[in-house]
Amino acid sequence: MLILVTNDDGVHAPGIRALSQSLKEMGRVVIAAPDRERSAASHSLTLYHPLRIGTVSKDIYAIDGTPTDCIHLAIHVILKGEKPDLLVSGINRGANLGQNITYSGTVWAALEGNLMGIPSFAVSLVEYKNHDYRPAAEFSVKVARWIGEYGLPKDTVLNVNVPDDPEQDLDRYLITHQGWQRFNESVIEKEDPRGKSYFWIGGEQMPPEGGIDTDVGAVADGYISVTPLHADMTNYQALEAIRSWNREK
Amino acid sequence: MLILVTNDDGVHAPGIRALSQSLKEMGRVVIAAPDRERSAASHSLTLYHPLRIGTVSKDIYAIDGTPTDCIHLAIHVILKGEKPDLLVSGINRGANLGQNITYSGTVWAALEGNLMGIPSFAVSLVEYKNHDYRPAAEFSVKVARWIGEYGLPKDTVLNVNVPDDPEQDLDRYLITHQGWQRFNESVIEKEDPRGKSYFWIGGEQMPPEGGIDTDVGAVADGYISVTPLHADMTNYQALEAIRSWNREK
Numbered sequence: 001m002l003i004l005v006t007n008d009d010g011v012h013a014p015g016i017r018a019l020s021q022s023l024k025e026m027g028r029v030v031i032a033a034p035d036r037e038r039s040a041a042s043h044s045l046t047l048y049h050p051l052r053i054g055t056v057s058k059d060i061y062a063i064d065g066t067p068t069d070c071i072h073l074a075i076h077v078i079l080k081g082e083k084p085d086l087l088v089s090g091i092n093r094g095a096n097l098g099q100n101i102t103y104s105g106t107v108w109a110a111l112e113g114n115l116m117g118i119p120s121f122a123v124s125l126v127e128y129k130n131h132d133y134r135p136a137a138e139f140s141v142k143v144a145r146w147i148g149e150y151g152l153p154k155d156t157v158l159n160v161n162v163p164d165d166p167e168q169d170l171d172r173y174l175i176t177h178q179g180w181q182r183f184n185e186s187v188i189e190k191e192d193p194r195g196k197s198y199f200w201i202g203g204e205q206m207p208p209e210g211g212i213d214t215d216v217g218a219v220a221d222g223y224i225s226v227t228p229l230h231a232d233m234t235n236y237q238a239l240e241a242i243r244s245w246n247r248e249k
Numbered sequence: 250m251l252i253l254v255t256n257d258d259g260v261h262a263p264g265i266r267a268l269s270q271s272l273k274e275m276g277r278v279v280i281a282a283p284d285r286e287r288s289a290a291s292h293s294l295t296l297y298h299p300l301r302i303g304t305v306s307k308d309i310y311a312i313d314g315t316p317t318d319c320i321h322l323a324i325h326v327i328l329k330g331e332k333p334d335l336l337v338s339g340i341n342r343g344a345n346l347g348q349n350i351t352y353s354g355t356v357w358a359a360l361e362g363n364l365m366g367i368p369s370f371a372v373s374l375v376e377y378k379n380h381d382y383r384p385a386a387e388f389s390v391k392v393a394r395w396i397g398e399y400g401l402p403k404d405t406v407l408n409v410n411v412p413d414d415p416e417q418d419l420d421r422y423l424i425t426h427q428g429w430q431r432f433n434e435s436v437i438e439k440e441d442p443r444g445k446s447y448f449w450i451g452g453e454q455m456p457p458e459g460g461i462d463t464d465v466g467a468v469a470d471g472y473i474s475v476t477p478l479h480a481d482m483t484n485y486q487a488l489e490a491i492r493s494w495n496r497e498k
Contacts (some may be wrong), residue, residue, distance in 0.1 A: 042292035043351045044315075050439065050447040056483065066293075068397050076436035090383050099364055102292045102480050108351075111482075115348055116429060149493045153487040175492045177483040182364060187325035198299040228487035229388050234426040238402040238477035243424045245399045 001025025003144075003208055004084040004118070008105030009139045010037045011062040015091035015125060018133035023088060028059070030084070032074035034105075035062035041105035042141045043068055043112065043125040051078060075116065085114035092124035095161050096183025097215045097225070098208060102142035110157045111231050119147050121158035126219045131162050139170050139224055161219050164228035171222035179210025179217055194204055194232060250276030252393070253367070255319045256341060257354030260311040264340035264374060264387060267280075270391050272337060277308070278364040279333070281323035284311035290354035291340035292317055292361065293301025316358035324365065335393055336362035340385045341373035344410050346464045347457060356446045358481050359406045368396050368408035378413055385411035388473055390420050404493070408442045408476040410468050422473035428459025428466055 003023050005025055007016045011033040020029045034041075035054060046065045054062040063070045063079055067089065070086035074085060089109040089189055101107045106122050113120030123140050125133060139162050152158070162168060216244035218225040252272050256265045260282040269278045283290075286304060295314045303311040303324055312319045316338065325334060338358040350356045355371050362369030370497055372389050374382060388411055399408070409415060432452035439447055457465035467474040 013261055037297070040294040040296050042294075042357070042478065043350055044291040044293040045289040045450055047289050047450060048286070050449050052445075052447055071449060072434060072436055077432065077438070079450060093448040099480050101482065103294055104295075108291070108314075111351070116434065146494050150490075153463050153484070153490045154431075156484045156491075158491070175488055177485060177488065178481050185321060185365065187321055189326070196301075198301055199322055199326060201294055201296060201318060204471070211313075226491065228484040228491055229482045230484035230487070231482070232427050232484075233350065233478045233480070233482065235402070235405045235479035235481075236426065236476040236479050238405040238479070239424055239426065241402045241487075242405075242407070242475065242477055245395050 002084045003027055003029045004059055004074055004087045005029055005031045006067050006109045007035045008034065008038045008041055008054045008067045009055060009093050010034050010059065011182050013093060015093055015133050018137040019088060019123065019140055020089045022137035023144065026141065026144055027123060030078065030117050031060045032065060032070045033079055034070060038066055039106050040103045045069060048148045053114040067105040068112045070129050071112045083118055086147065087118045087120040088123065088140060090123035091133050092224045093143050094124065095126040095219065096122065096124040096159060097161055098179050100181055100183065101159060101178065105157055111229065114155065114157045115231060119152050121160060122161040123162065125130065126161050126165050128165055128190065129163040132164060134233035135165065135168040135170065142170060153228065154226045155230045161215060163219055163222055163224065168217065172222065173226055174218040176213055176218045176225045176227050178227055179208060179214030181208040181216050183207055251333045252276055252278045253323055253472045254278055254280045254283045255316050255338050255358045257283065257287045257316045259283050260305060260309065261454055262342060263401045264342055264382050265388040268340045268372065269388055270339060271295055271386035272393065273391055275390065279290045279323065279327065280309045281312060281327055282411040283319060284313050287354050289352045290315040291352050294318060313430045316354040317361045318362045320358055321431060325428055334455055335396065336369040337372065339372035339390060340382050344375040344468065345371065345373040345408060346410055346468065347428050349430055350408060351433065360478065363404065363406045368401050369378050370409060372409040372411065374413050375410050375412040379415055381413060381415045384414065384417040384419065391419060392460065402477065404479045408478050410464060410474045412468055412471055412473065421471065422475055423461065424475045425462055425464045425467045425476050426464025427476055428457060430457040430465045431455055455463060463472035
């Protein structure tokens with residue numbers, strides 16, 4: 001079994017190492033990840049400058065692009081066109097819940113894998129206080145085995161969020177839908193040594209909203225959250241309302 | 250009426266100028282767009298370096314960030330916290346259809362507007378042979394007036410694609426859902442003057458798939474396509490299948 005692993009925290013992040021270590025019991029693990037942190041890269045592709053592949057050690061590659069770039073270079077260059085049997089993206093340092101997943105390079109790398117026809121999931125560590133990636137790494141092996149046994153539904157990736165509790169019960173998980181969590185908008189102004197303004201996009205997390213059937217509600221209650229995602233962004237419930245516009249004219 | 254306009258082709262692109270020109274009949278138009286082309290920026294945010302705002306002329310600003318960055322700086326710095334009544338992103342040089350919208354900085358800028366509570370839509374010119382932005386610019390005014398009259402459904406933005414036909418009938422539009430269109434994966438290898446390899450992500454568009462009820466099918470038949478989108482990426486249809494996993498054990 002060939003497993004491709006990526007993330008958006010960079011190839012040297014502890015989460016990707018913990019994940020790869022535990023997946024090794026299932027087959028050959030190839031890591032292709034950004035050479036530095038690329039959080040909030042979303043689904044972006046690098047089209048205006050070329051990319052380089054650095055070899056860190058056997059089966060570990062560092063790429064100077066986004067997580068989605070990494071998937072392309074891994075499959076078409078590093079693996080010479082061979083599609084892996086599984087793609088796992090993570091373990092992300094911090095939760096990927098609610099609307100925040102739309103910015104996540106980790107989640108979109110899994111969705112890119114799905115668009116390429118590879119069974120894929122993303123995994124993140126909620127909170128990040130204890131810095132203990134072991135429960136998330138162990139749960140990832142469980143998810144990988146389920147995918148092998150049951151198969152993912154068509155056009156579906158899983159977004160897994162594991163509480164940062166060294167004693168986390170791995171049978172305590174819920175299948176959820178996306179809830180509401182977003183950062184608090186703010187822009188911070190500073191002045192450079194020449195008196196010119198520059199700006200930082202800031203933002204703390206806002207309090208999440210959503211019941212136990214949502215990703216944010218499940219993790220707030222100490223559950224592991226597993227959310228099926230897809231790349232169809234149509235709001236089907238809005239179709240009829242918009243079709244009625246202008247009809248009476 | 251205050252209208253914020255952005256894009257991902259950059260502040261100097263002809264599409265953003267044509268759009269702003271036609272929206273001026275409705276109110277004050279403020280342009281805040283990337284200082285250069287930022288296609289395929291998706292929903293990415295710049296978190297690891299600060300941003301600058303350049304003034305091109307009155308109410309036209311160039312920002313060295315992504316389209317989503319531009320929305321934040323426009324509202325919190327340029328407009329000093331005042332929320333615009335409408336956000337329009339475009340007119341994109343080329344279609345935004347099928348899965349390709351997930352990479353689009355233009356489409357995600359509109360979704361960011363929606364997450365901030367601003368009525369928002371994205372507009373793109375399909376094909377780009379005649380380079381005639383007028384029908385798309387005129388249709389944008391129509392959409393802006395509909396939004397003013399009927400209001401957008403909750404958590405919804407519109408993704409508008411207008412055929413590049415100078416004679417396009419503006420009453421020939423369909424409300425659609427997202428179809429299938431994706432680029433053909435390829436990575437091109439080249440060698441630098443020092444004999445080291447570098448790589449370009451390439452890719453032509455693959456033939457689209459989808460009937461007249463989809464974005465790709467509608468534009469293929471010469472219709473303007475209007476698709477309601479949202480930032481909820483849950484695959485609701487997959488929830489039950491995944492809940493059944495492991496249940497029999």
